[in-house]
Amino acid sequence: METNxxxxxLSIIGRPNVGKSTFMNKVIGQKIAIMSDKAQTTRNKIQGVYTTDDAQMIFIDTPGIHKPKHRLGDFMVQIAEDTLNEVDSILFMINADEGYxxxxxxxxxxxxKVNSPVFxxxxxxxxxxPDKLLPLIEKYKSLYDFEEIIPISALEGNNVDxxxxxLKKHLPEGPQYYPEDQVTDHPERFVISELIREKVLHLTKEEVPHSIAVVIENIEKNENEKLLIQATIVTERSSQKGILIGKQGSMLKNIGKQARxxxxxxxxxxxxLELWIKVKKDWRNRQNQLHEFGFRSDEY
Structure with a gap:
């Protein structure tokens, strides 16, 4: 490896639904963070690793910063804010279509309050x-002294390269933290649970998507050398359980098919893939349940 x-x-922060996960997945080249048109999709810090011959960037996709409505929301905002003092650079992402x-x-x-460069x-x-872009740039320039301002379309790939x-030019000299073929620091179980949760986000409406957690119960090879994955979708109310099952099990079957x-x-x-549904009332406000489902930080 070269000495230089x-x-x-690099932390990616912003309001909910500005495209943080879409951007990270585009850079990494595969899906490691779930994407949804519903706000507050990301709940934990998700690290994506991008490696080239001369550099390695570890992107941290954080939950959208929003006004919390429950303990889970407090956890999500705390996670996002904590990363600000732990990184070499900060990417503050906004949605051009929504503006300031x-x-x-x-x-x-x-x-x-941070010392790291902010893009x-x-x-x-x-x-x-395009005529709306320059006024938007001027507005944000007046609010903060950004290192650089870069317009992109993460979905289309415009200007992402x-x-x-x-960002690479602003990186400090340092070691290769992860093997070149590793794209995330999260264990397989976590990514699998997130892919299942993504399908619930896509296929259900109203409050159901945000009141669910996915717990991987078991992963093993069966007698046919096929990988057996057993997972539980946890929700807060019996009525939501009915929605997730669907008529004659149609919703649960569709979630399983797309996740698989x-x-x-x-x-x-x-x-x-085997899926079950359990009801755990008001789990988003119960600290022991949050810990059980993997939502942990220094304060929660």
């Missing part, structure tokens, strides 16, 4: 007329 190898940790909002000002106030990433530029090149497809792509092998 560069590496560093009160949530952005809250984040900018947090950024006043403003204006995402979803494919959704606005340029952004990665810019992504899990097989992730693992590169055939999978037999």
């Amino acid at each position: 190898y560069k590496s560093g940790f 909002g009160r949530g952005d000002q809250y984040i900018i106030d947090l950024l006043q 403003l990433i204006i995402n979803k530029i494919d959704l606005i007329h 340029h952004l990665v090149d810019v 497809r992504d899990i097989e792509a992730l693992l590169g092998s055939k999978v037999y």
Whole structure:
């Protein structure tokens, strides 16, 4: 390895649904963070590792910063804010189509306390007329002294390669933290549970998506050398359980079918997926339940 190898940790922060997970998946080249059109999809810090011959970037996709409504929400915001003082660079991502909002000002106030360079990433530029971009840039320039301001479309891939090149230039010299073929620091079980949860987000409506957790109960090879994965979808109310099962089990079957497809792509092998549903009332406000489902930080 060259002596001037560069590496560093980069936190991606922003309001919910600005495209943080979409961006990280685009850079890494495969799905490691779940994506949804529903806000507050990401609940834990998800690290994506991008490695080249001369550099390694560890992207931290954080939960969207929002006003919490329960203990899980408190945990999510705390996780996002904690990363600000743990990284080499910060990517503050906004949605070009939404523009400036009160949530952005809250984040900018947090950024006043950090020493790391902050890049403003204006995402979803494919959704606005080019004439609207310059006024948006000027607005944010007036609020904070960003290292650079870079417009992109994570979904379309527009300007993403340029952004990665810019970020690489600002990396400090450092070691290769992860093997070159590793794309995330999360264990297989975590990624599998997230892929199942993503399908619930896509296929259900209203409050159901945000009141569920997915617990991987067992992973083993069966007698046919097929991978057996058994998982429980936990929800808060019996009425939600009925929605998740669907008429004659149709919803649960569809969730399993779509999740299995992504899990097989992730693992590169055939999978037999068994799903159950359990009701644990108000689990998002119960600290012991949050710990059981993997939501842990120094304060929660």
